[in-house]
Amino acid sequence: MTRTRQAAPRTTTRGATAPHAITPRAGEQARRALTVAAVGTVLALVAFTAPLATVGSVTAALGSDVAGRTWILSSMGIGLGAALLTAGTLADDRGRRRVLVGGLVVLAASSLVAALAGGTLVFVLARVGQGIGAAAVIAASLGLVAHWFEPGPARAAASGVWGASVGGGIALGPIVASAFERWASWRDTYVVLAVAALVLAAVARRRLDETRSHERRPLDALGATLLAVATTGFLAALVEGRSGWGRPEVLVLLGVGAVSAAAFVVTERRTSFPMVDLSLFRDGRFVAASAAALATGAGAIGLLSFLPGFLALALGLPPTTSAVLFLSWSGTSVVFALVARRLPAGWSGRAQLAGGLVVVAAGQLALSGITPGSSWARFLPGLVVAGVGSGVLNAALGREAVASVPPGRGGMGSGANNTARYLGSSVGVTLVAVVVAAHAVPGSGASGLVAGWNVAAWVTAGLSLVGAVVVWATTVTDRRRAADAVADPVH
Structure with missing residues (x-):
């Protein structure tokens, strides 16, 4: 049975408050909210990863140069990074449903502009708009999960579903885009995305009650x-x-x-009324969640975002094959995000974050040692192992993002955590590109790309391990503080 929060009242669309008791109405709203949150997150991540498989066709159609290609791949991340925290704060203060619906509308409009774009600049601006819309969707969706599901097994299960939707969106983006490219046009990906976002916005507007924090604060x-x-x-x-x-x-x-x-x-x-309370950075749980999100972006996402392009350039694999191989990582992460709630109860959220990062690092190390003659099967073990760690991370990050902030500020927690994730991914993608470019000198051919990939795998594995160490260090620090407080209760 779905359990919803009992102590806090909820705000309805009419502005009245009602007890958050376990009623059929509350249970139905919780299920609807989780469904909308999961589907919305899938759409946001499909938009984010779609160009990974079709960037060649897009750049050819738009007449983009090398710099334009880079902006096509990176511009949505700018919109995400710029808007996530603000969107999360607005969701808590102005209404989570309102921000979610607004984000879906922006995502739909921007996707339609991307589908109709005739040049690189218009397409890049549309991708930035997609990032802003996706930021509102992601931040508000996790805020909805935090509102409707009380801490404990119910929220752990819901966070697992949300984490699986992250992996699902990452998995589907390249596959859907490459399928449209093969049988229709890359532009149709964005048309379908726009229609899906508008349909979901209409469903959310009609079927979800409005919810917001009980302390409405002015916008910073x-x-x-x-x-x-x-x-x-x-x-x-x-x-x-x-x-x-x-x-x-x-x-x-x-x-x-x-x-x-x-x-x-x-x-x-x-x-x-700050947008983010800076005193949270003295809280070990918040620091651990933020550090793990940053390491996830810089490590796993940074390396694996480069994978489809690397497979095409270095090994000559077609986009569809690369997208399916990419699925061995992202698809595995979906499965393990869903089963993460079955981990032993004694494993704290921080233990899951640190453990997930260590497993991801092991998978990244297994992706090194590639040669120009390697087959696609050589990548499978490392991708599957990294997918296991990513699944545990996605579920734990969703849960810890809202558990590490005050009650009612789940949107802000989601925004802060995902800002760290996408800032990290931008750093990671840039670092991988720089490392590979340093080895892929003119005339080196596939061997230069492969050498750069191998070094990048080691570097990003190191970033994942650094994140695990930081998470572990926050646990040690908190234990010492607790011991000192017991030993010296006066101070």
Whole structure:
């Protein structure tokens, strides 16, 4: 039986509050919310990963150069990074259903623009718009899960479903895009995505009750603006930096990002209603969840986002084969996100985060040692192992993101955690591209690409292990603080 939160009242679409008792109505709303949250997250991640399999066709149709290709692959991440935390805060304060529906509409409109784009600039701007819409969907969806499912087995199961939807979207994106490319057009991927997002928005608007935090706070507009400028400047610098880190535009973007980030910290310390309470960074559980999300992005997503392109360039595999091989990682993560709730009860959330990162690192190491003559089967063991770790991570991250923040701020927790994940992925993708490019010198052919891939696998495995160490360190620190508090109760 679905169990919903009992203590906190919920706000209905009419603004009235009612007890969050276990009633047939509440149970039905919980199931609807989880379904909409999962499907919405799948759509957001399909949009995110679709170009991985079709970037060649897209760049050819749009007449994109090398820089344009880079922006096509990276631009949605900029929209995500810039909007996730703000979207999560708005979801808590203004209404989770409202933000979710708005995000789906933005995702649909941007997808339609992408389908009709005649040039690189329009397509890139549409991808940024997709990122903004997807940010609202992802942040609000996890906020809905936190609201409707009480801590314990019910939330663990729901978080597993949400985590599986992350892996499912990542898995489906390249497969759906390559299928449309083969039998129709890459543009049809975005048309179908737009229609699906609009249908889901209509369902959510009609079938879900509105929910929000009981403490409605004013929007921290200055903080939201500074955060958006900081993340956009930083992520744009990472994209442009691949063409030369010393160029003036890259240095300006880095400077804008750094100054805006510093101003954001100052603003959040002084405002009465900060978008994110900086004191959370003294909480071991919040730091662990954020560090694990950052390491997940930089490690697993950073390396494996490069996989479809590497398979095509170095081994000559067609996009459809690459997409199916990609499924051995993302599909495995779906399965293990769903079964993660069956892990021993004694395994804390932080233990699952650290363990998941270690397993991912083992899979990444198994993906090294590739030669130009390697077959596609050589990648399977490492991808499956990495998928096991990613599944456990996706479920645990969803749960810890909302458990590490105050009650009623699940959207903010989701936004902060996923911001860390997508900032990490941007760093990881850039790092992998730089490492591979350093080895793939002119004339090196496939051997240069393979050598770069092998080094990148080791580097990103190291990032995953660093994340595991940070998570473990927060546990040790918290235990020491607790022991000190017992030994010296006066202070």
